[in-house]
Amino acid sequence: MNFEIPDPSTLKDLEAVAHRVAIACGRLIVDERPAHLEVAATKSSATDVVTIMDHRSEQLAMGLLQELRPDDGVLGEEGVDISGSTGVTWIIDPIDGTVNYLYGIPWFGVSVAAVVGDAGVEGGWRPVAGAVYNPITDELCSAYLSGGARLRGAGKVRDLRFDAPPDLASSLVVTGFSYSSGKRAWQGQIASELLPQIRDLRRMGSASIDICSLALGRADLYYESGINSWDMAAAWLIITEAGATMRGFDTPYPTKRMAIAGRADLAERIVEIIAPRWDELPRDS
Numbered sequence: 001m002n003f004e005i006p007d008p009s010t011l012k013d014l015e016a017v018a019h020r021v022a023i024a025c026g027r028l029i030v031d032e033r034p035a036h037l038e039v040a041a042t043k044s045s046a047t048d049v050v051t052i053m054d055h056r057s058e059q060l061a062m063g064l065l066q067e068l069r070p071d072d073g074v075l076g077e078e079g080v081d082i083s084g085s086t087g088v089t090w091i092i093d094p095i096d097g098t099v100n101y102l103y104g105i106p107w108f109g110v111s112v113a114a115v116v117g118d119a120g121v122e123g124g125w126r127p128v129a130g131a132v133y134n135p136i137t138d139e140l141c142s143a144y145l146s147g148g149a150r151l152r153g154a155g156k157v158r159d160l161r162f163d164a165p166p167d168l169a170s171s172l173v174v175t176g177f178s179y180s181s182g183k184r185a186w187q188g189q190i191a192s193e194l195l196p197q198i199r200d201l202r203r204m205g206s207a208s209i210d211i212c213s214l215a216l217g218r219a220d221l222y223y224e225s226g227i228n229s230w231d232m233a234a235a236w237l238i239i240t241e242a243g244a245t246m247r248g249f250d251t252p253y254p255t256k257r258m259a260i261a262g263r264a265d266l267a268e269r270i271v272e273i274i275a276p277r278w279d280e281l282p283r284d285s
């Protein structure tokens, strides 16, 4: 599939917009978190929660994008869905790691990605610029297509380069589990088969930060079933610009059914371990 890629100058501008929006939303959700935060609604299951701050963050992102890039489309996790006329659509996760945020666990982020193609069709879009901001560590990972990836934090900027371990046995693997109990049973079986073959497993609760951890040298492989475009769009670009690959189980792009990231040969080992149980994976979400 061919995608119409903006020129490099525009791509740099898109990264700067993603940077500004991600930080503004990250500051909002930390600085204005109510002392007693309640669940405002649930989505795919009783444990798939939304808070008032998810909505406030998404509204802030939408307002900034309409100011900075008024003719682009916007697609947000919490319901914003605006068509554009430029060929660029912004995909927003206003709080990635909402359960951590609700419980006061200091590990969540904001993901802001500019994509081209059809953002509503799996495999029909590609990220061209993006930013993932962790307001707890004040670290911002960002990238633009063919422009590399970088980390901004503590007043410094450094280029991000992915470096993989020699084999699966020395790999620190990060994953996540679904809000669907049926899928969690399957995910638990996969994790139990994987654990004896890897260094260790981490489940930290924010997919975009989990994926970016590969570019930060904090994990070696990532896999998860059930993440959405807003969880992965910016981080997918960041880690590929840093030198990692990201794929699906049997697709060259990550899908909701399976997203796998890391060095290509080690990602293939994850596929091999999943393959015998692939058809057992519930298709509910």
Ligand code: LIP
Pocket (backbone or CB within 6 Å): 077, 093, 095, 096, 097, 098, 099, 175, 176, 177, 178, 179, 205, 206, 207, 208, 210, 226, 227, 228, 231
């Ligand atoms: C979450 C992801 C997490 C995944 C959860 C959920 P949310 O996103 O970041 O990795 O395991 O099921 O999808 O719901 O906090 O935006």
